[in-house]
Amino acid sequence: MAKLRRRHRGELTWTENLVFLAPLLFFLILLYGTLFWTIYVSFTDWSTMAPNYQFTGLKWYRFLVQQPKFKVDIINNLKWLILGVFPTVTVAIFLAYFLELTPFPKVEAYIRTLILYPVAMSFIVTGTVWSWMYEPSRGVINTLLRLLGIDANLRFTTNPETATYWLILIFIWQYLGFSVIIVQSSFRTTELQELVEAAIVDGASRLRILFAIILPNIRGGLLILISLLLISTLKVFDIVYIVTFGGPGIATDVLALNMWITTFQQHLVSAGAGLGVIIFVSSFILVIPYTIYAFRKWFE
Amino acid sequence: MKTKSRSAKILVAVILAVLSFVYLLPLYVMVITALKSAQEVSAGQYLLPTGQPQWSNFTEVLFGSQRFRSEMATRLGNSIIISFSVTALCAFFGGLSGYYLSRIRSRFSTVLFILVGIALYLPYQVVIIPLSILMAKTGLGQSHAGLIFSYMILNMPLASVLLGTFFLAIPRELEEAAEVDGASRIQIFFQVVMPISLPAYASVAIIIFTQVWNEFFLALSLASRKTQTVQVVMAEAKGTTLVLYNLQMAAALIAVSVPLIFFLFLGRYFIRGILAGALKG
Numbered sequence: 411m412a413k414l415r416r417r418h419r420g421e422l423t424w425t426e427n428l429v430f431l432a433p434l435l436f437f438l439i440l441l442y443g444t445l446f447w448t449i450y451v452s453f454t455d456w457s458t459m460a461p462n463y464q465f466t467g468l469k470w471y472r473f474l475v476q477q478p479k480f481k482v483d484i485i486n487n488l489k490w491l492i493l494g495v496f497p498t499v500t501v502a503i504f505l506a507y508f509l510e511l512t513p514f515p516k517v518e519a520y521i522r523t524l525i526l527y528p529v530a531m532s533f534i535v536t537g538t539v540w541s542w543m544y545e546p547s548r549g550v551i552n553t554l555l556r557l558l559g560i561d562a563n564l565r566f567t568t569n570p571e572t573a574t575y576w577l578i579l580i581f582i583w584q585y586l587g588f589s590v591i592i593v594q595s596s597f598r599t600t601e602l603q604e605l606v607e608a609a610i611v612d613g614a615s616r617l618r619i620l621f622a623i624i625l626p627n628i629r630g631g632l633l634i635l636i637s638l639l640l641i642s643t644l645k646v647f648d649i650v651y652i653v654t655f656g657g658p659g660i661a662t663d664v665l666a667l668n669m670w671i672t673t674f675q676q677h678l679v680s681a682g683a684g685l686g687v688i689i690f691v692s693s694f695i696l697v698i699p700y701t702i703y704a705f706r707k708w709f710e
Numbered sequence: 711m712k713t714k715s716r717s718a719k720i721l722v723a724v725i726l727a728v729l730s731f732v733y734l735l736p737l738y739v740m741v742i743t744a745l746k747s748a749q750e751v752s753a754g755q756y757l758l759p760t761g762q763p764q765w766s767n768f769t770e771v772l773f774g775s776q777r778f779r780s781e782m783a784t785r786l787g788n789s790i791i792i793s794f795s796v797t798a799l800c801a802f803f804g805g806l807s808g809y810y811l812s813r814i815r816s817r818f819s820t821v822l823f824i825l826v827g828i829a830l831y832l833p834y835q836v837v838i839i840p841l842s843i844l845m846a847k848t849g850l851g852q853s854h855a856g857l858i859f860s861y862m863i864l865n866m867p868l869a870s871v872l873l874g875t876f877f878l879a880i881p882r883e884l885e886e887a888a889e890v891d892g893a894s895r896i897q898i899f900f901q902v903v904m905p906i907s908l909p910a911y912a913s914v915a916i917i918i919f920t921q922v923w924n925e926f927f928l929a930l931s932l933a934s935r936k937t938q939t940v941q942v943v944m945a946e947a948k949g950t951t952l953v954l955y956n957l958q959m960a961a962a963l964i965a966v967s968v969p970l971i972f973f974l975f976l977g978r979y980f981i982r983g984i985l986a987g988a989l990k991g
Contacts, residue, residue: 422814422895423894425896426894426895426896429806429896430806430807430809430810430895430896430899431806431807431810433803433806433807433866434803434804434806434807434810434822434826434866434867434870437862437863437866437867438822438825438826438829438866438867440863441829441832441837441863441864441867442825442829443840444836444837444839444840444841444844444863445832447839447840448836448837448838448839448840449836451839451840508721508725512718512722513718514722517722517726520726521725521726521729523977524729524733524734525729525733526973526977527733527970527973527974528733529920529973529980529984530920530966530969530970530972530973530980531924531966531969531970532923532924532925532926532941532965532966532969533924533926534924534926534944534945534965535924535941535944535962535965535966536736538944538948538958538959538961538962539736539739539740539959539962541948542739542743542955542958542959543735543736543739545955548751548752548754550735550739550757553754554757556754557757583732583733583736588984591984591985592984592985595985641831644833645833645834645835647835647926647927648926648927651926651930651945652944652945652948666833666835666927669835670835670927670930670931673838673839674931679839682839685835686833686835686836686837686838686839687836689833689836690833690835693833694828694831697831701827701828705823705824705827708823708878709815709820
């Protein structure tokens with residue numbers, strides 16, 4: 411009996427602890443070990459193939475900030491953060507609301523599958539396909555336009571002025587379905603459904619219901635969605651690597667690509683580590699609101 | 711909330727048409743271009759299903775040729791070995807630690823949960839340098855085991871949290887009954903919790919599998935020639951065969967086939983996994 415009560419408070423024996431925890435702890439220690447290792451490397455003087463752990467303070471951070479590439483990266487990452495996230499969320503809200511309202515269940519099922527299939531694809535595959543769509547001379551979009559008699563000759567990702575925007579469009583295309591199902595599932599709480607029913611009885615218009623009742627009540631879902639999208643756009647690497655590799659010139663370069671080139675092609679390992687730390691710190695700050703929210707939910 | 715007025719029908723039709731076009735066009739282009747000859751592609755005649763379908767494009771991509779040296783068959787094998795191993799191992803061990811996180815409330819488990827929560831959003835860029843040193847030092851980089859191990863480091867937190875979230879929803883009564891019968895926690899987990907959580911395992915497995923299969927940054931930085939995945943070889947093919955879009959599309963179709971089949975046949979688990987990861991974690 412005493413043993414039973416002890417268990418109810420949730421205490422485990424040594425073997426039980428070992429079985430349940432050892433694997434996770436092992437990998438967590440490795441993960442955090444590599445994290446701190448990277449942070450340390452960023453303060454050392456490692457700038458060739460051979461490791462050099464001589465402590466040099468902020469030397470390589472200063473080096474990074476002085477590079478013209480760094481400024482381009484920051485501006486591009488900001489473009490990604492803003493244009494990759496907010497248009498996606500806005501369209502997703504309207505589309506999810508539309509799917510909730512549509513009187514044809516088959517339409518809803520079809521659209522959900524249709525816009526969700528890119529979730530199963532990698533950015534490398536999507537990027538390859540969209541490179542072909544965007545190809546300026548014989549590519550799909552320009553060929554289609556020519557068939558319609560429009561000689562637009564869009565330059566897409568070969569024009570340094572607008573290249574990043576075309577890349578962001580690929581991201582939106584890929585993440586729209588994902589965003590819609592998250593928004594849609596946050597609609598489906600009983601409290602919210604009751605509020606909506608009541609508003610319909612009161613004769614509120616559909617748009618009014620969306621803005622006055624639904625949006626304020628799905629703040630949790632929106633916070634999650636926005637945080638997830640912010641993280642994905644901050645870390646964006648694959649799309650840029652495969653479609654433009656940062657070009658033309660350095661016009662579409664982003665932090666993650668810069669990190670990879672600096673580390674693995676130029677072997678300025680300390681500088682690469684510094685970029686890794688910058689990405690880590692920014693993403694850490696971006697997910698703070700979400701993390702607090704998630705912890706509250708878990709421990710409530 | 712449902713209406714069937716005329717304007718509503720028009721709106722539905724417009725949205726249907728626009729979305730169908732935007733989402734089916736890339737898929738259509740992928741398939742149709744993959745079946746065209748190089749001449750048809752460079753003449754700009756690839757949008758309609760005319761001419762002889764070039765099935766040989768697929769064999770060329772799979773087994774390599776003069777103009778497509780990055781043969782994909784072995785890479786497909788690498789991706790399958792790596793993704794399935796990581797998925798199975800992460801689901802198994804993640805289940806154990808997810809159970810711990812969902813059942814034990816102590817200061818230690820709170821700290822652990824916070825560490826796991828932060829780990830979920832750790833950018834790969836901040837672990838890649840030490841990982842590549844470890845891979846080189848231990849020689850693991852030349853084998854599949856090295857990549858499997860690296861992916862486990864990054865996916866164990868996710869597997870634990872996702873499975874833990876599903877376990878939270880299981881009524882405690884079942885476990886309490888088993889406890890009264892004198893079963894240990896380990897027995898309870900394997901005999902009670904695990905069997906009724908198989909759908910949860912399916913969802914988590916699909917999410918992890920897709921993530922690992924589609925991952926590029928780590929695969930690019932760590933893989934040796936012998937362990938390259940399909941994503942890496944696709945990037946390589948795009949760099950070297952810039953003109954041959956028909957072969958690139960064939961390669962893209964091969965690379966996407968496995969996760970897309972999972973998505974089409976196990977879509978429900980897929981969606982549940984996404985929602986668990988997003989809404990409850």
